Amino acid sequence: MWQLLRIELFKIFKRPRTYISFAAIGAIVALILLAFYADGTNYMAFGMQSLTQSFDIQGKVLNGYLICFIILQTLLIHVPLLIALVAGDQIAGEANMGTLRLLITKPVSRTKLLLAKFFSSTIYTILLLCWMALLSLVVSILIFGTGDLMILKSEEVVILEKADVLWRYFAAFGFAAIAMTTVAALSFLLSVFAENSIGPIVTTMSIIIVFTILTTMDIPIFNAIKPFLFTTHMIGWKGFFDAPVQWEPVLQSAGILLFHIIAFLVATILIFRKKDILS
Numbered sequence: 001m002w003q004l005l006r007i008e009l010f011k012i013f014k015r016p017r018t019y020i021s022f023a024a025i026g027a028i029v030a031l032i033l034l035a036f037y038a039d040g041t042n043y044m045a046f047g048m049q050s051l052t053q054s055f056d057i058q059g060k061v062l063n064g065y066l067i068c069f070i071i072l073q074t075l076l077i078h079v080p081l082l083i084a085l086v087a088g089d090q091i092a093g094e095a096n097m098g099t100l101r102l103l104i105t106k107p108v109s110r111t112k113l114l115l116a117k118f119f120s121s122t123i124y125t126i127l128l129l130c131w132m133a134l135l136s137l138v139v140s141i142l143i144f145g146t147g148d149l150m151i152l153k154s155e156e157v158v159i160l161e162k163a164d165v166l167w168r169y170f171a172a173f174g175f176a177a178i179a180m181t182t183v184a185a186l187s188f189l190l191s192v193f194a195e196n197s198i199g200p201i202v203t204t205m206s207i208i209i210v211f212t213i214l215t216t217m218d219i220p221i222f223n224a225i226k227p228f229l230f231t232t233h234m235i236g237w238k239g240f241f242d243a244p245v246q247w248e249p250v251l252q253s254a255g256i257l258l259f260h261i262i263a264f265l266v267a268t269i270l271i272f273r274k275k276d277i278l279s
Helices: 002-014 016-047 064-075 079-087 092-097 100-104 110-144 166-191 198-216 236-241 247-274
Strands: 149-152 157-160
Touching: 002 016, 002 110, 016 064, 016 079, 016 110, 064 110, 064 149, 064 166, 079 110, 079 166, 079 198, 110 166, 110 247, 166 198, 166 236, 166 247, 236 247
Parallel strands: none
Antiparallel strands: 149 157
16 A cells, blocks of 8 residues: 555655645745735834724734745635545546556555545645645744734634633644545546546636535525535634634534545545446
């Protein structure tokens, strides 16, 4: 199994498209950091003008912790596309190149082959999030320093003390790894039905967009299905920035995402084991 995993990881990281994701995240984070470094004070003054009219805010509001929170909200919307670029190519890409039929003739079960491909996609996902964490958190702290984290919500302002922030980011990135692995599992499942990676990638993003719209729409007919949509729980990482943390909904969201991962993976294995490989 370990040898299969090494082979699949080699396949992933020898493709140029794999590094597009890392470059894209690097470019976006660099632009955000540059924008805040050049004009962050004016941006914060504009964003907090309604609050400063009623309260006298002291201290360093613009710091690395706040910028990391902003980057997280911005990038975690776009990361699913970058995940689908690789996960959606795992099986469909082999079919497109005509190597899938050759693979299943090897003395390795289809289940082990799929697990190796899925785990390699998961490792890629985690590495991408680690790269994002390095740039958005570590580099932001090096440039802007640390301080208390102030988060403006629609109905309240949450202020987290400096010493109580860092662990929340570790937990948030851990939760994000579960959420993004769910996207990888969905794209991996769709890859079984296609012979070109474009199909799974586009379909994955279409499903996420439709589910996200259903999640945000406050219509009674959709309220019954919202708790079962994985997109409803992908933003559960924000729960770590409540004061105090409401552990029950956060853990429930993580559990539902893990259930989706397992369900997608089991469905992939069952379908692929019965699939006639013609390419």
